[in-house]
Every structure is written in structure tokens, then in C-alpha cells.
Amino acid sequence: MNAPATTELPVVVIGAGPAGLAAAAHLIDQGIEPLVLESGPTAGTAVREWSHVRLFSTWGEVVDPAAEKLLAPTGWTRPDPATYPSGGDWADLYLQPLADVLGDRVRTGARVTGVSRTGRDRIVDADREAQPFVVHIAHAGGREERLFARAVIDASGTWATPSPSGGSGLPALGEKAAADRITYRVPDLKDPAVRARYAGRRTAVIGSGASAFTALAYLADLAKSDDGAGTKGVWILRRGISGSTFGGGEADQLPARGALGLAAKAAVDDGHADAVTGFRTEAIERAHDGRLILVGEDGRRLDPVDEVVVLTGFRPDLSFLEELRLGLDERLQAPVALAPLIDPNQHSCGTVYPHGHRELSHPEQGVYLVGMKSYGRAPTFLAMTGYEQVRSVAAAIAGDLDAADRVELTLPETGVCGGAGLFDAPDAAEGDGGGCCAPTPQFVQLGVPAAAKAAAAEEAPAGGCCGS
DSSP states (O other): OOOOOGGGSOEEEEOOSHHHHHHHHHHHHTTOOEEEEOSSSSTTHHHHTTTTSBOSSOGGGSSOHHHHHHHGGGTOOOOOTTSOOBHHHHIIIIIHHHHHHHGGGEESSEEEEEEEETTBOTTOOTTGGGSOEEEEEEETTSOEEEEEESEEEEOOOSTTSBOOSBTTSSOOBTTTTTGGGEESSOOOTTSHHHHHHHTTSEEEEEOOSHHHHHHHHHHHHHHTSTTOTTOEEEEEOSSOOOGGGGOOGGGOSSHHHHHHHHHHHHHHHTTSEEEEOSOOEEEEEEOTTSOEEEEETTSOBOOOBSEEEEOOOBOOOOGGGTTSOOOBOTTTOSBTTTHHHHOTTTOOSSOOOOOOHHHHOOSSTTEEEOGGGGGTTOOOOOHHHHHHHHHHHHHHHTTOHHHHHOOOOOOOOOSOOOOTTOTTOTTTTSSOOOSSSSOOOOOOOTTOOHHHHHHHHHHSOOOOSSOO
16 A cells, blocks of 8 residues: 555544643644544543542643634533642543544554654665655554554653662562552552552552652541551652652642642651652562562661552653654653753753744654653653643644744742752752752751751751842
């Protein structure tokens, strides 16, 4: 079968999540036909897997303007912009209605297994850019298919590829063998079966981001409930504890995000979780009673735990893109031009410079990684970032470079300083504030009475990076 002329082909969008469906809406707004391929059975399959978790962005920040325009003729109305949806709310009240409007432009149960240029593997130069893209698909029933596309927007995210527990980026020794007691998701403690798994038990939570905060808060709530007596969290941190450990708190411009960190701190202060700092997991061993023992690279062996929740971030699956010529940063696996703007070794204040199609482009023209996948291994991605990305990319594909280059993106500050190479340093507990203007981190003494904390704060050294 010969490929049709490129201009007659749709733009293939991989993933029917928030960024992918928004990309389809913006393409339609530009007069371009999209085809969205979703590996799961429904739109927003990945979002539905954390349906119990509440977003720290409001409805006013998680609905794309072009998508809302597409939904308007159906009578759809945005929920209260000031309220916070759960993942389930987001999927049921927004993503599914949007997919319904897109109709046959969204195909579920269609997993992309490979993307290349028609008749050209990775090494062939001749007439390469004139060839349409070829996309291989595996359907849920086992049938295989290939499609042709004028451009490819990969919005498949990183949810399916969580990072392991090992401190070196590799799975800890024994991690795979202990899979029956390890999860890489925030547990849904409203589910009776899941609740019974954690109630009255000792659970290690590995990670230092919003997901870890959420898990610790959930476990603390369980410990305070009638059926959760004896529930205990063990918070495993690869670095020390400072004021920035718990996020921006009241200084965070997203109040719900700041509240997550405060809830995690309360879990430790109230004795529902113990913090283990400077611990990089090397091995996970099975105790004689079936529980798990975490062993650190420094030789420390922690008391046995019943369950382990690994929340150390995510990484992109690039396997099905290996025949394309991508330009990716060697550290973050994000587009080369975008990586310096989001590198957590340099930036952790939640401020991302405006970026669009130019920062998201690759040597292989016509291919874009957008949404969470565009950030590679970097954290703190927000939906509004993805919406602005796909608006710019759709305009670029349509040839409207004025609109594509007119990128305006202002993200809320986290109120946390960091960076300066301290992102994952075990000894980053005190002192250095990092490289961005926000409140200077203060050393936090856990489990110390409020009066003693106030006295310690008065003795803390002043300084920071915001000038005087």
C-alpha cells in the first residue's frame, strides 16, 4: 500500500489524556483533522488510575480553551472554576465528554508500537522529510495495523513507566521479587480491599514530591480512623530535611499544593510517620515473616515494613520512537531546547519560561513530545503548561508561525527554592537556598514543641537569593 499525499493525512495524536485531547481540539480549530490513538479502553485511562486523588489545580486551570469551545454546542458547562476536581471528576466530567464530541477521531484500545518515516529507517537521509510518517498499532484484540500521518504529537505521558526505588535510578536488588508488597501508585484507601492491606500496618513511602505527600497524609488519616489503629508510615528521603522538603506551604501560589506538604509535615510531627533521611535504597530483602527490609547504600538496614509505596517520579517510554531522530537532553530525556528551562538541578521554583513549538521540536521535523512526556524525567508539570504547548504546536503544524510563536505561559510559584545541584543531594538539609527568588528555606525540627521551634527559627541564619 502506497502512502497518500502528506497534506491529505491526519495528524496522529498518541494518548487520549488531557494534553492529547486538547491537541485534537486545537488541531480542529486550525482546520486540521486529528486522529487520537489511546492504548486504554477509555479516554483518560491513566487519569482514571488515580481517580481517588484530588488535583491541586482548580477546574479553572484544567480545562483547555479550545476544548471548551468544542464542548459548548453540546450544552456542556465547566464545573465551578474555584473547586478542585479529583482525577475521577476530571475524567468523567471533562475528558470523556470531550472524547465523545471528537467521536471517531478517538480510537481506544489502539496501542502505538512504532513510528517512523515511510520507507525510511533512522539512518536513511534521502528525501526523508518529504515522506509521511507511518504509525504501527496493536489493537486490543491482537490485530495489527499501520496508519500514515502528516505529523505526530506524542501526548502519551509517563504514567505507565514509574521510576524504581533504587537510589541509582535502577531497581533495587530484590525489588522485582518483592513486587507483591510494592506499589508505584498512591493507594486508594477508600477502596475496602486496599484499605485492609494498609490498615494497622507499617508502610514505607519512598519519594519527596506531591505524590509522597499525598500518600503520607492518607496513611495518617487511616491511622486516626477507627479501623486504622497501629498504621504507621516510614518516609524514606534521599536527602535531608529543610523547610523546602515540605513544599512552599502558605507561600505556594497553588494553595492546595502547599497544603499537601503541610499535611505530610503534620503526619511526621504527630507521630504517624517516621522520617528516614539521606537514605538511598540499594536492596529490598524478604524477612522470615514475609515482610520487607530496606537496605541503604550506606549499609543501614531499616526495621521490616509490610508494604512499600514507591513514588520517585516517572520516566518517558521512548521505545516506540526509536526510528525517529529525536533531540533529547542526555539527563532529563526532554527536548534539548526545553531541558534547561525545566532542569530540577537548576530550577525548582515552579517557574517555567514561556515555551512552545520551537522548544518542543526535534531534528525529525513534524514530531512533537507534549504534555508530561515533554518534561522527560523532570517533575512539577501542570496541565496549563500542556495546553499552551499544544496550542503552539497546532498553530505551527498549520503554518501559522505568528500564532505559534506567541507563547504566553505564567505558572504559579511553589514558594520553594532549590536547584544549584542540590536536587537530590543527601546533605542538602541546611544552608544553601538555591537559585530562585522565593522564601529562604528554614531548617525544620520535627516533633519539637512549637515554642522550641520558634526559638530555633530566631537563631536561624538569614540570607537568600532575592536581594535586600
